[in-house]
Amino acid sequence: MESQADQITPASATAVSAPPRASAPAKPAAAVVETTADPPVNKMRRRIVWASIAGALTTFFLMFVRFFLPRSILEPSPIFRIGSPADYALGVDTKWQQQYRIWVTRTSDRLFVIYAVCTHLGCTPDWKASENKFKCPCHGSGYDSEGINFEGPAPRPMDRAKVTLDPEGQIVVDLGTLFKWPKGERNQFNDQDRGAYISV
Ligand code: FES
Known part of the structure; x- marks a missing residue:
């Protein structure tokens, strides 16, 4: 008859003889770092980035609207009133230059409106009352009091x-309706029936 010691299998012997595993040491509570808080500097940077993006998108949107809408909706009407003929003395009146880019010229028998754009490259000439002429500051073209060019590249x-x-x-x-006198072509300045001037 075998003794109890003789009945123990090698595996059970190993299990019995294996030393207990040492458990891993617990991390100290102080080692857990709180990472959810966002520093104020990051918040500020994020706000600046979003504000920049919003500004750019708004600008693109306005450019889009400006491009596709008819110009007449966004720009002042080309038709306006400037008072009665009695408001204008003989000569050149410049009071509407800033607002409408025009001069009103009155002669002994006519009143007409000059569009204040140099026919060379589009600058706005200056009225020189002491010299009784318009002078373009860009390249020196000169026009008389009726807007007729007589010097410079115009x-x-x-x-x-x-x-x-x-x-x-x-x-x-x-x-919106302009009268012209291109070189070598018909002078439209006398077309009273079409509105080139008013008789006074
Ligand atoms: S734009 Fe007036 S002279 Fe050139």
Whole structure:
């Protein structure tokens, strides 16, 4: 008869003889670092980036709208009133230059509106009252008081805008209709029936 010691298998012997595993040491609580808080500097940077993106998108949107909408919606009307003929003395009146880019010229028998654009490259000439002429500051073209070129590179007189009188006797200017006198072509400045000038 075998003793109890003789019945123990090699495997059970190993299990019995294996020393207990040492458990891993627990991390100290102080080693857990809190990472969820966002520093104020990062928040500020994020705000600046989003503000830049929003600004760029707004600019692109406005450019898109500006490109596709009809110009007449976004720009002032080319038709406006400038008072009655009695408001203008003989000579050149520059009071509408800033607002409408025009001069009103009155002669002994006509009143007409000169579009204040140099026919060379489009600068706005200056009215020189002491010299009774317009002088372009860009390349020196000179025009007389009726806008007729006489010096410098300007190829033709300055254009004139359509003028009519409304039922109240107010002068109505239409910058959408211009009268020209291109070199070697017909002079349109005498087309009174089409509104090149008003008789006074
Ligand atoms: S734009 Fe006026 S002279 Fe050139």
